[in-house]
Amino acid sequence: MKYCSALLVALFCFSSAQGETAPAAPAPAGSTTLESSTEWNLNDLYPDTASWDSARNDIAARITTLRDCKGKLGTSAEVLAQCLNDINDAYKELLRLYVYAYLARDTDLGNSEYLERSSLAQMLLSQMGEATSFVSPELIAIGEKKLSGFMAQTDQLKDYDYFIKKTLHLAPYTLNDAEERILAATFDTMQTPSSIYNVLTNAEMPMPTVTLSDGTDVLLTTSAYGQYRAVDNREDRKLVFDQFWETYQNYRQTLGLTLEGQVKNDVLMARLRGYDSALQHAQAGDNIPQAVYHALVDTVNEHLDSLHRLVSLRQRVLGIKESHYYDIYPAVVPLDRTYTLAETKQIVTAALQPLGPDYVDTFTAAVNQEWMHVYPSPGKLSGAYVMGAAYDVHPYMLLNFDNSLEAVSTFAHEWGHAMHSLLANRNQPFSKSDYSTFTAEIASTANEVLLLDYLRKNAQTDQERLHYLFQELSQLRGTFFRQVQFAEFELAIHEHVEKGGALSGDKLNSIYGDLLKRYFGHDLGVMVIDDAYTVEWAYVPHFYRNFYVYQYATSISAAYYLMDRVLNDGEEAQQQYLDILRAGGSDYPYEILRRAGVDMASPDVYLAVIHRMNRLMDEAERILDQQQTVPAETANAP
Template structure:
């Protein structure tokens, strides 16, 4: 298994909320352990394994089957043996991912618990050993050739569910190395993850974060979580103080963060060259067969229409009453509200928003959301953010939340249930071998549910203030999920291209590259927003740069989600059926092809222009209300 495929599988296990960039970070939140710890708000893991002893026994059984996976080496010369090897791999990986789901979710409810850490560590070792044991497989399939593989598929009905995977292996054949080289790369997986591990340890455990006193006397400890909490403070001078102290600490470690990210980039470039790809972008897009055109078109359209983002910042300044907008002004709520969204009311709003999808789908959600599939509230040591964990094919998905009874939490609830219902429909309609959908498609499924919830809340808004609140949230989502993620994507591509052309990539150079992009996106030269030297170290704060050409999918996904929501609202049953068929497709084809079948061409500029047009439309509505009020 390639290094980036291992990361992709781990990320697919945790489909996370795009809107909260801390969702995948491993920081421990200092939370009240007693917060709403009612059993109904915690998940039940017994459907996975009745006891931890059962988990231990299954782990030992799988360890004993490693040799059986490698026993097929050199024997894939007939359809029956090929099928036997594939069935063995499927059975092994299906149970391995069930083990992983159980262990990782035990760990994530208390990251400080050594038992959970040990369980996950043992599984990671098993992943690596199993990957090395199967490293012969792709080279041997490639050596058989497309003609012989097609003959095997035609003659052996049992290969039907494996046909897509086999053809995909042949497609990437020129990038598959010798069995010995593949085994070496598999054994290097842990070593190649060292830069990310070092960065996470430095950022989350070893840096002594500053504490500052806010204007009301509050002592603010500016860890990563503390920064997230206080960067949106109402008092502007407090926000400036938070930014000054927090980013100064990151600046102190600019060179070290530069070394870790450069190590990640160097490893990526070297691996892509070893596999004979034209560039690193092509390498990381190859697994899902995403054309480079998708990535580059996304960046081009965004830059061509950067004026819409600048319009948003001007509107933000107007709504906040700030003329000299700075980077420290991008997080405060545009509209203050005392609206509350307790978890049970959130579920009812979600049910109402899904009515246009028909009784069958909304009924499935109603039943699933009444079960103990979620771990809802914060507690001491619990992983921050939110995710859906759905890699255990024979069991239901799990959802981790840190619900705060606000609208952001309600939107996150909709997002993660979008992932979960995608997994439910996929598993009902696809065999295990075709159930591993791409992040590229499942983020569309998740964000679509957020947009449906937004539409529902707007329809039942009881005042202009409420309407402004929901419109403002929609605007910030489009900024954070579309424009901000494209900005990150542009930086990620730039630093890889810097190494590809042989330039030195230091922390200072990354700050320079990021600063230029940050200024362009925020209209610094046009006087829209001032970006200071202080802000340009932000790249060091973003863990997603170690997930390797991952974040662009958030931007493509909000574009795809807007398309499907519009289709469902205007196309009636046909539009709903198109969307449901998309959900049911799972991983039966490449994501771009699945979307083309649904009428959406992600290689064109149209979907990206559409979501930017949607942002313009929301601003028109907000400005109409403000003009009416004379504010």
């Protein structure tokens, strides 16, 4: 996962996520001793914590010297290049320090030593931003004409041409040096809502234990909820939903305060810089037209009938009279299979063949390195991410692998991120390597598209093919419709605060609940949404990432479009896709995609996903209709 932080006031955005490793958890049933290491090796970053401490002291000293460049950037092209190089090099080393601290933290969120080390890294990031806050105002004061002359005089500035272009583009919203320094100094404080949320929901909230119908007692941690909300027994999954969301309801006011704090941070920063809204501020750095956001939301709202059709189709297969929200996760056509890590690597490697030998060879070499922390363990952060900010090292990947098909899909997804970072870092200097969130989810989603296409094409029976069809349909619901619903919610709560409103837990329940009911057709009788589940907003960490979530939906749209071309148009389309990954952060992401023929401000891009979804449902219905008319024992006969 990638996001641009408040360090835009410094030189560049960095990649991160929600980061010495904890003892390994036992491998889940079905794993094999033939699998390679399942824990990452942080020695690639620093051989020990003493080396990290030494590097921290060195970087802290280097940061204090960066302000020596203040007032000198316009002296000459050579002086400007040297100053930017010094800042660039210090920032690159700081991110290496940051990665080490946060990877360790995320494997054991209850470890105070790890938390303190990550806090020290965060403080240095804030200090870095403060020390370099003069850069943007000074470049703007120098002016486009003189800077263009500097860049024409020397190749030493070629690595910074895009940074300079972005800085000048943001000139109307850049404050003076003193004001920028003040804003930069707030960076660490601004992370407080997110930090509290992560520790509270991952380490300190007492989660309930439920007893399932077979007598199994389950502690509903976040990862356990993700597993047991999809069980076949309907009463069990209702119990899981009821108990899990009751716990969040009990903490809704505290969680409401943390989210309100984040939204207020976003709104405040937008106002201080002179933007019309937090949305405009969030999109300005990458120069993304606001038309993209509205085209996405409007197009999906016009086609909610496709989501309703999916709910009804699942209801048909599940054989239930009325759909409830706790019915959206179980596999409607189960496939009794688990996957070891070794099998997962083999399947994903086969699925990625359409991307060409260079891509596959790079993936094959990387996937067998000690770059992943694979299995769940006590105190470990839930979910999955890739952190690719250690430019001179390699990406690191956190997983919570449970041997399911969903885990295989997540594996493919996160390796899309890792490959994006590898290709960007290989083809771009550090200053242009960090790709935008707007393009970050394309490679990950493309990997999932190819995985499901491969599995469906290689299915041995109609039942297996149905399983993969519904798997893809579920992912379209989750990564397209659900993320657009999140985007509407995020826009609504920011606009509410911008108009002077407050966000209590109950208010957030109301706003989110209204959207949830509209998307799933509650008032149309499509699916019943119980009020107890409207606290789901409190489960979504991405709301602490300032208009991050809509880019999942834009990315899946671009990924489907691009993979259709790769599969149908051959090597030329393959290279155009890989050029997007190689481009890293060398230009505005909207423009990088336009050069590949994808205009994200056009409804046509999003309609392509909806049309794909309807075609998948058409295929599923044909198989289901055939199964109703053909005896089961002959349905798959030659």
